Amino acid sequence: MRVHFTKMQGAGNDFVVLDETRGRLGLSAAQYRFLADRHFGVGADQILSVRPAPSDGVDFEYVIHNADGGEVEHCGNGARCFVRFVRDKGLTDLNPVRVKVKHGEISLSLNEDGRVTVDMGAPIFDLTRVPFDAAGQAPTPMGNFERWTLPLTGGDVAPVAVLSMGNPHAVLLVDNVDTAPVSTWGPQIERHVQFPARVNAGFLQVVDRTNVRLRVYERGVGETLACGTGACAAVVAGIRLGLLDERVDVETRGGRLTIAWRDNAAHDAPVFMTGPATSVFEGDIDVPELA
Numbered sequence: 001m002r003v004h005f006t007k008m009q010g011a012g013n014d015f016v017v018l019d020e021t022r023g024r025l026g027l028s029a030a031q032y033r034f035l036a037d038r039h040f041g042v043g044a045d046q047i048l049s050v051r052p053a054p055s056d057g058v059d060f061e062y063v064i065h066n067a068d069g070g071e072v073e074h075c076g077n078g079a080r081c082f083v084r085f086v087r088d089k090g091l092t093d094l095n096p097v098r099v100k101v102k103h104g105e106i107s108l109s110l111n112e113d114g115r116v117t118v119d120m121g122a123p124i125f126d127l128t129r130v131p132f133d134a135a136g137q138a139p140t141p142m143g144n145f146e147r148w149t150l151p152l153t154g155g156d157v158a159p160v161a162v163l164s165m166g167n168p169h170a171v172l173l174v175d176n177v178d179t180a181p182v183s184t185w186g187p188q189i190e191r192h193v194q195f196p197a198r199v200n201a202g203f204l205q206v207v208d209r210t211n212v213r214l215r216v217y218e219r220g221v222g223e224t225l226a227c228g229t230g231a232c233a234a235v236v237a238g239i240r241l242g243l244l245d246e247r248v249d250v251e252t253r254g255g256r257l258t259i260a261w262r263d264n265a266a267h268d269a270p271v272f273m274t275g276p277a278t279s280v281f282e283g284d285i286d287v288p289e290l291a
């Protein structure tokens with residue numbers, strides 16, 4: 001099947017974007033994996049499929065598949081690239097644009113400086129909705145939040161804050177992201193038995209109350225240069241742990257994201273993420289029939 005695609009990136013998290021507004025391609029998980037493959041396909045962390053609005057109240061739908069072919073609930077960097085795509089392609093001149101993702105509905109605004117601000121929705125702390133299995137443990141209180149102790153191999157234990165942005169996140173505090181055990185602890189946390197749907201593992205270095213550094217070992221991908229929902233989850237956790245103020249610049253390996261969250265008594269205020277979105281190139285590729 002000949003497929004036209006647009007390659008995009010947001011803070012170095014990269015995407016293959018497919019225009020399905022005039023009809024679906026009907027790709028299989030194996031074909032999504034092929035498109036994401038950096039040797040045999042185009043290469044990307046996620047595949048974004050842009051589709052017409054499924055209902056009133058939103059302008060579009062977009063569907064997200066990780067490089068491993070699995071469909072996921074939310075993608076922050078992808079959301080910014082989505083809105084850049086629909087504007088560049090003349091599919092809308094609305095601003096903000098409302099879009100349906102698997103997790104729910106979000107609103108995206110293109111700013112004068114070309115960056116995009118996304119209302120990412122409220123964080124979720126109900127462990128059953130992450131999902132996270134406490135396995136009979138009791139968490140350790142910190143600030144007005146808590147951390148859980150994940151047993152890893154070799155007797156290591158990882159103290160993690162657990163929450164969801166619609167997709168699951170485990171956030172660890174580290175002294176220096178450059179020396180953090182991302183490649184060794186990341187895969188163990190991603191597939192830890194206490195996360196039945198797996199999890200994105202964030203390694204958070206607090207520089208001061210308004211600046212952090214972050215690396216994320218993403219579920220279904222591995223380490224990416226940036227993770228938008230991961231930046232949201234890390235800042236929200238940092239605020240609740242008592243370490244951060246309500247507006248934080250997040251330095252990732254691929255660029256800077258700005259996260260704002262004004263916590264409230266119910267902890268259900270929306271999280272706002274602002275960052276770049278860039279279209280890199282367009283092309284066509286023959287996608288083999290893969291079941």
Ligand SMILES: N[C@H](CCC[C@H](N)C(=O)O)C(=O)O
Nearest residue numbers: 075076077167218219228229
């Ligand atoms: N790997 C994530 C999905 C993509 C999230 C990330 N690329 C972002 O910008 O939020 C997951 O499995 O939940």
